[in-house]
Amino acid sequence: MTSVSPIRANVPRNRFGFTHRPETDQSFENAVAKARAGDRLTVADGVELLTTGTEQDGIDPRRKEVVLEIADRRREEIVGNEVTFVANLNNNVTTACNTGCLFCNFKDRSKQFLRDNDAAHDGFTKTPAESRAIVADALDTGIYEVTSVSGLHPAFALDEEHREILEGNDRGDLNYKSPERYEKNPGTYTAQMAAMSVGDVHLHSMTPEEAYHARRGTEWNYEEVYGRLKAAGLDSVPGTAAEILVDEVRDVICPGKMRTDEWMDAMEAAADVGLSTTATIMYGHVENEMHRIMHLERVRNLQDRTGVITEFVPLSFIHPNTPLYEEGMIDAGATTEEDELMIAVARLFLDNIDHIQSSWVKYGDELGLKMLSCGADDFMGTILSEEITKRAGGGYGEARSFQKYVEMITSIGRVPVERSTDYTERRRINPTAPPFGPQLGPRADGTPLVEHSQ
């Protein structure tokens, strides 16, 4: 075989002095043989596939095609030709947060939200009543699910009992301030859950990091917290806040956030009280390929223990407005080749998670569609409102209509399918029978959700 020039990757892998390096005793060829045979992959196998061989720098384009093709075939064996998506709304409650993650531009320093601060700011907080009105309107238009993730507002408490504990505490280290001190009161987490549980809408909310905030200053374990949230209306948990589940990476990008073990603990507790979850990886910043595969191994182990992870969502880091980029710690996010390999190796490595999501918020339509032939089978949801990626500098919009989904999915010869959050309800859409609108939501009647241009 004549040699082809390797493609450079963007990530500054040598700058941070990490202990874990993408080095293995495995060969690319052996790893490929195991992937083809469907054997459970080791960390070394995963690193070989993700790097297209560790013996050389950069990505070998021919080897990359081999990995993508094996992953695409595996996708077909496991889930066939259907491409799913969900009719959902994002309703984030507040941007107030002091955790200071260096990859995030969603948050605004919570000081700005205090009543005695006169300076203008772009952040927002919604009361439970405001959240309810927004979800109720969307439910009438046909959504199945509401996803809600928020900053860790200092006035948030889990419930009234938690508020009493926090009010009665004079410890200065609990990141708590009374709601009276703020312009707007987010209420309690359980009040927000109850407010957003309109009709039979599926409520997907409370990341492990939010659950951590909801138990601060108490002895309550995560089972207690998720149990109370479930009783208030929570249906399933977004497995974000995962970022990279290796502490030496967390030390750099989110030193204020929970460590890997605590994230695992919270996710297991959610499963123990009967909630299903998703799992994510946010990649393409300071981490190297060894970190990415260690992350996949930890997610695979978690799924072996819980079995409740319905989908895996690779979130490609959006860099332009983030401290990591502005402070010169990174030069860019992942390249297209790294994105393709991340999806493909997630499909091959995670032999116990059926669905791999291609996120149009992160990849856009063109690359998003390409990912559906690299191992992904789910194409996210309509979401209708998006703030996290937009504020980080992403430019792929805030919504997709059913019409757009049907056009995109049929253009690559696959079958468009509306799904429920946990994939147990699925409805194949006949592409020759417009108009296209949601039918699975509690109040859905097939009327299109948003304008066709999106």
Ligand SMILES: C[S@@+](CC[C@H](N)C(=O)[O-])C[C@H]1O[C@@H](n2cnc3c(N)ncnc32)[C@H](O)[C@@H]1O
């Ligand atoms: C913004 S937080 C909101 C929920 C909660 N504060 C938390 O940290 O879990 C949700 C997730 O968005 C993702 N995110 C934030 N900034 C991002 C960026 N610039 N690019 C890609 N994903 C990002 C991270 O994975 C993060 O865990």
Ligand SMILES: Nc1c(NC[C@H](O)[C@H](O)[C@H](O)CO)[nH]c(=O)[nH]c1=O
């Ligand atoms: N529901 C999904 C979202 N929601 C959008 C998020 O609010 C945000 O844009 C971001 O993705 C955080 O990194 N995004 C997905 O990528 N996938 C979803 O299923």
Ligand SMILES: N[C@@H](Cc1ccc(O)cc1)C(=O)O
């Ligand atoms: N649907 C995924 C993806 C997601 C990503 C980022 C979010 O902020 C919210 C959701 C989840 O539930 O985890």
Ligand code: SF4
């Ligand atoms: S990722 Fe979440 S915890 Fe971290 S700063 Fe952003 S909103 Fe806050």
